[in-house]
Amino acid sequence: MKKNRLLILGTRGIPGKHGGFETFAERLALYLVDRGWNVTVYCQADSKKFPGAEVYYSVWQGINLVHIPVPKNNSLWSILFDLKAVLHAINREGIVLTLGYNTAIFSLLYRLRKRVNITNMDGMEWWRKKWNFLEKAWLYTNERCAIWFSDCLIADHPHIKHYLRQEIKTSKPIVVIPYSAQIVTQADKKLLNKYNLVSRKYLLVIARPEPENSILEIVKAFSKRQRNLPLVILGNYSPENSYHREVLQFASEEVMFLGAIYNQEIVESLRYYARLYVHGHQVGGTNPSLIEALSAGSPVLAHGNSFNSWVAGEGAAYFKDEVDCDQQLTQILNNEVNLATMKQSSLARYYEEFADDRDLKAHEDLFLKQLGKKLDNKANQAEPIKLVETKSKSIN
Structure with missing residues (x-):
């Protein structure tokens, strides 16, 4: 045949x-x-x-x-x-x-x-x-x-x-x-040791370092005050690139740039154990990285636009700009009850639209x-x- x-x-x-x-x-x-x-x-x-x-x-x-x-x-x-x-x-x-x-x-x-x-x-x-x-x-x-x-x-x-x-x-x-995306029900916590990270004690951003992904706004908002936990950013940042250079310049000591990581097992563990996944994409459709965050049960803070709101649903939190992002981070990070609810909302939205x-x-x-x-x-x-x-x- x-x-x-x-x-x-x-x-x-x-x-x-x-x-x-x-x-x-x-x-x-x-x-x-x-x-x-x-x-x-x-x-x-x-x-x-x-x-x-x-x-x-x-x-x-x-x-x-x-x-x-x-x-x-x-x-x-x-x-x-x-x-x-x-x-x-x-x-x-x-x-x-x-x-x-x-x-x-x-x-x-x-x-x-x-x-x-x-x-x-x-x-x-x-x-x-x-x-x-x-x-x-x-x-x-x-x-x-x-x-x-x-x-x-x-x-x-x-x-x-x-x-x-x-x-x-x-x-x-x-x-x-x-x-x-496939559901993530477990991940190797030991993989965090390489980066000196502790489960549920860091934020995560996975995005190309481009202006429409709100990297600068997120970094500036996070760096406005001491958070007592790191913001982990994946992607290659070069001082020779003017936008990358600006992001690096405004990052506080609590921001960690891990570079590009292609090992899917490591990326999966980073998503699964993140306290909060921050998604700044302003333009585009259904971003695979956001779907993968939902499949790992990550609480989501996303840029507020029609693309992200349909994907992440009503249970996620949203920000409009740098000031709003700072306020959202301050409200969310120390609220264990809210984070648990956001986690369940991510999984519910995943099963509703993006599973299997x-x-x-x-x-x-x-x-x-x-x-x-x-x-x-x-x-x-x-x-x-x-x-x-x-x-x-x-x-x-």
């Missing part, structure tokens, strides 16, 4: 080490391979490690990896990587799943080849503060290209679907599939539906059956 085939593009590759899309691509690929699919994931590689190579291949846990080397890890070379990945993918069988629309203009090639292309719209990317005018224009254009050239759109949050329907006025099929890897099943159902449509279209395009007219005999 021929296997169903899926090609995943739009990430830097797996195993996931860079962000939410990479983590999701890994989860989805492993899930589908286990269910008999042939899955290929395109991976951005360092050309210095593979001089002269245009592309090379490997297999990881049953997943086909296509490695495309580029000289540098920056936006321009990532665009070239995406183009090379698309040019490679159009010559291979399978449904195409594109995670993000940053280079959706290349999806025109799928349309010309009549390939099934499904795009995860990844929030309103061009709204982010970090982009300059030209970068925003590029992303805005590609958002429209994703809508024009995709067969179906995935929104990971109801607000994104509303935006696509009401503001862009697209009639394209849109399926809302929020991210899910239901996003993976929803994706497979969508792919099978698209395969069914493709087969129907082929049947409709086939040469019509010629009916032979026959005369009926009368019976006297």
Whole structure:
């Protein structure tokens, strides 16, 4: 029996080490391979490690990896990587799943080849503060290209679907599939010893160090007064970056920068034993890190916007700005009863919407539906059956 085939593009590759899309691509690929699919994931590689190579291949846990080397890890070379990945993918069988629309203009090639292309719209990317005018224009254009050239759109949050329907006025099929995560019922407390952390005696932030993630506001709010417990921040901060430098400058001695940690067991333990998880994302859909905090039963203090409030629910606490964040921290951290209630609310919201890897099943159902449509279209395009007219005999 021929296997169903899926090609995943739009990430830097797996195993996931860079962000939410990479983590999701890994989860989805492993899930589908286990269910008999042939899955290929395109991976951005360092050309210095593979001089002269245009592309090379490997297999990881049953997943086909296509490695495309580029000289540098920056936006321009990532665009070239995406183009090379698309040019490679159009010559291979399978449904195409594109995670993000940053280079959706290349999806025109799928349309010309009549390939099934499904795009995860990844929030309103061009709204982010970090982009300059030209970068925003590029992303805005590609958002429209994703809508024009995709067969179906995935929104990971109801607000994104509303935006696509009401503001862009697209009639394209849109399926809302929020991210899910596995429940965390226990974690290795000994892993905290490496960082001199004590269970329930620290706050945690896991986010890319970018302005729209409110890192500076959180650090300034936390550092306004002595808290008698550390604020632990994951992510790479370089003094050469002006925003990173400002964050480091305003951090009190109680702020701990642990760098980027890719060991999932350690990250899981940090989430599970945190006294409070602080989530500052201002733009985007259903952020996987916030879902994982809910799955670990972490009390959540999040930036107050429609994205976060739908995900974390009414049981979480929210802040508007630096001053409000300081007030919320002061009220929450020493209130054991409130923290226990927030913890239960996180778990309840997790079970209500994000449990049991239901996003993976929803994706497979969508792919099978698209395969069914493709087969129907082929049947409709086939040469019509010629009916032979026959005369009926009368019976006297």
